[in-house]
Amino acid sequence: MTDEKRNDMDVKALIFDVFGTVVDWRGSIIEEGNAWGTEKGIDIDWARFADRWRAGYVPIMNRVRKGDLSWTKLDDLHRMLLDDLLQEFEIGGLSEEEKHHWNRVWHRLKPWTDSVPGLTRLKKKYTIAPCSNGNVALLNDMAKHSGLPWDLILGAELARHYKPDREAYLTSVSLIGLNPGEVMMCAAHTMDLRAARECGLRTGFIHRPDEYGNGGLRQADTAEPGDFDVVAEEILDLASKMGA
Amino acid sequence: MTDEKRNDMDVKALIFDVFGTVVDWRGSIIEEGNAWGTEKGIDIDWARFADRWRAGYVPIMNRVRKGDLSWTKLDDLHRMLLDDLLQEFEIGGLSEEEKHHWNRVWHRLKPWTDSVPGLTRLKKKYTIAPCSNGNVALLNDMAKHSGLPWDLILGAELARHYKPDREAYLTSVSLIGLNPGEVMMCAAHTMDLRAARECGLRTGFIHRPDEYGNGGLRQADTAEPGDFDVVAEEILDLASKMGA
Numbered sequence: 001m002t003d004e005k006r007n008d009m010d011v012k013a014l015i016f017d018v019f020g021t022v023v024d025w026r027g028s029i030i031e032e033g034n035a036w037g038t039e040k041g042i043d044i045d046w047a048r049f050a051d052r053w054r055a056g057y058v059p060i061m062n063r064v065r066k067g068d069l070s071w072t073k074l075d076d077l078h079r080m081l082l083d084d085l086l087q088e089f090e091i092g093g094l095s096e097e098e099k100h101h102w103n104r105v106w107h108r109l110k111p112w113t114d115s116v117p118g119l120t121r122l123k124k125k126y127t128i129a130p131c132s133n134g135n136v137a138l139l140n141d142m143a144k145h146s147g148l149p150w151d152l153i154l155g156a157e158l159a160r161h162y163k164p165d166r167e168a169y170l171t172s173v174s175l176i177g178l179n180p181g182e183v184m185m186c187a188a189h190t191m192d193l194r195a196a197r198e199c200g201l202r203t204g205f206i207h208r209p210d211e212y213g214n215g216g217l218r219q220a221d222t223a224e225p226g227d228f229d230v231v232a233e234e235i236l237d238l239a240s241k242m243g244a
Numbered sequence: 245m246t247d248e249k250r251n252d253m254d255v256k257a258l259i260f261d262v263f264g265t266v267v268d269w270r271g272s273i274i275e276e277g278n279a280w281g282t283e284k285g286i287d288i289d290w291a292r293f294a295d296r297w298r299a300g301y302v303p304i305m306n307r308v309r310k311g312d313l314s315w316t317k318l319d320d321l322h323r324m325l326l327d328d329l330l331q332e333f334e335i336g337g338l339s340e341e342e343k344h345h346w347n348r349v350w351h352r353l354k355p356w357t358d359s360v361p362g363l364t365r366l367k368k369k370y371t372i373a374p375c376s377n378g379n380v381a382l383l384n385d386m387a388k389h390s391g392l393p394w395d396l397i398l399g400a401e402l403a404r405h406y407k408p409d410r411e412a413y414l415t416s417v418s419l420i421g422l423n424p425g426e427v428m429m430c431a432a433h434t435m436d437l438r439a440a441r442e443c444g445l446r447t448g449f450i451h452r453p454d455e456y457g458n459g460g461l462r463q464a465d466t467a468e469p470g471d472f473d474v475v476a477e478e479i480l481d482l483a484s485k486m487g488a
Contacts, residue, residue, distance in 0.1 A: 140371060
């Protein structure tokens with residue numbers, strides 16, 4: 001069934017969720033935290049720190065989505081959460097420069113091993129872009145840092161609406177001059193894909209069983225063939241399934 | 245003096261005018277026009293056609309800039325101009341699909357020979373992006389078509405203001421998370437550079453003596469060393485002068 005569906009598709013662009021789907025936010029924060037903690041003599045559970053930081057993400061975005069907070073880019077939301085976390089973990093005495101640098105760990109998240117080769121293959125056949133809640137500068141720095149070969153950067157900041165608001169998907173589609181049915185949203189998160197499908201986009205699920213480690217923040221989403229237009233093991237598999 | 249200035253600069257991103265600076269709009273339209281005209285039996289002066297199309301560009305954008313027209317992306321402005329031109333040149337009987345395809349010749353403009361190798365060098369050291377009045381889809385299609393290695397696409401459509409409005413430059417700077425003094429606007433047009441300089445950006449002039457051919461639309465701009473932060477012969481020379 002999936003093969004037949006694929007033949008019906010006229011997909012010209014693939015847009016990607018990034019945190020968890022393209023990069024390993026949890027592993028990257030733990031790794032930098034351990035190195036930085038050793039250097040600074042800060043001995044905390046960095047896995048728990050990463051999970052607590054990520055746990056604040058949806059609630060604070062929802063404050064923007066509901067209008068309790070005016071439009072605030074993700075760097076600034078991350079910083080508000082970080083300031084609370086530093087208190088919670090009793091990390092004191094950091095300079096403003098150190099806090100700023102540490103907040104930008106999100107700009108330095110590392111891709112899953114299949115991400116760069118998979119995107120490189122997809123780019124030859126399709127327009128590829130992030131459609132992330134990360135702000136443009138964050139996504140550009142991340143791409144420069146890790147060689148993510150995006151054609152351009154799309155997403156929440158250009159719409160001034162966070163996913164899963166419709167505007168985040170539809171502004172991205174409109175900017176690349178396509179119809180929703182010509183664009184496939186690719187993500188490891190079923191809620192993101194369902195919201196994109198509601199807007200008329202095609203959907204590609206990417207399994208990321210290790211996104212949340214064993215931290216208990218939540219379980220990784222799963223999908224069966226047929227749940228979405230494409231269900232892939234990772235991005236190289238997505239490239240194969242999309243004929244790239 | 246230019247060398248000393250350069251050493252004072254803390255430039256992290258170079259943003260580029262595109263039409264004339266990175267791609268040869270006139271030569272590309274003449275080439276496609278000649279091929280298409282031969283195929284369709286349309287025998288007109290394609291150089292004059294290209295010049296007339298481009299001559300309509302500033303006046304119609306100024307209607308948007310002054311508020312006579314609400315925000316309209318460049319593809320749609322080009323189409324309004326094309327519909328008039330087809331009458332002026334007495335080209336009739338085109339299907340909607342043919343008009344649409346021909347309007348998108350702007351998506352297929354070809355780079356000057358130094359553009360791709362020059363940008364490829366610059367990309368290793370700097371963030372590079374168009375800051376053009378072309379809409380995002382136009383710029384993405386052009387990049388895919390010719391291998392322009394942009395990190396991301398910036399410009400007028402994201403600000404919903406055409407250059408030389410300040411918003412077009414400052415929105416681009418803000419999206420990449422830099423200060424104006426960390427961004428260099430690069431263009432073959434002195435008016436564009438002067439407007440960017442007014443906003444606090446660094447400026448790089450690129451000579452394009454052949455932009456207007458011998459068509460008489462206007463003379464190519466020139467600049468002397470010291471008129472702008474960098475004055476380059478072409479984009480490979482700009483890369484050398486920027487240490488890339």
